[in-house]
Amino acid sequence: MSAEARENAELGMEEAVDVVKGRLSRIRTGKATPALLDGVKVEYYGAPTPLNQLASIAVPEPRMLTVKPFERAIIQDIERAILAANLGVNPANDGMMIRIQIPELTEERRRELAKQAKDIGEDGKIAVRKVRQEANDILKQEQKDGDISEDDLHRDKEAVQKLTDKHCEEIDRIVAAKSAEIMEL
DSSP: OOHHHHHHHHHHHHHHHHHHHHHHHTSOOSSOOGGGGTTOEEEETTEEEEGGGTEEEEEEETTEEEEEESSGGGHHHHHHHHHHTTOSOOEEEOSSOEEEEOOOOOHHHHHHHHHHHHHHHHHHHHHHHHHHHHHHHHHHHHHHTTSSOHHHHHHHHHHHHHHHHHHHHHHHHHHHHHHHHHHOO
8 A cells, every 4th residue: 555545544534533622512511611602603794604714712611611802892792603503602791791501411402412422432433434445445456457466456445444443443433432521420
């Protein structure tokens, strides 16, 4: 397997793991975290702009977020965007900043979120396996073109499988940690 093909496979698998991490960080766990607001876009001069570019987000208490806009004029727009994001939180605007109290999660909601985390992990593993399939297709083509021998093909396929297993285990570990965090009272 060419070094470039191996590197592309590893990069593709690492990217899938990063996507899983990013998606899991947006799941609310009952604790305040600025990542909860990562997906919020505010209409700013006609363009949807990420909230973290328009305001500073802080965690003054374990169950509270504060959002302090860089421009006081857009505080109403930020409040509307947070409500529209459907995060299950109610922002409180005092004219200077927005306070977001993170409510306690019910047992049923915790189970739903843990299932959602597991589904995100499965999607990530599917993406890793897709990268593996693409790498194997490249290997088969290289063997067909006479660039590598059949022994090299099998050796390289095993190397790709080891990469796949490593990244799938990492995803499982990340999802298990997130599920434990969600279920923690």
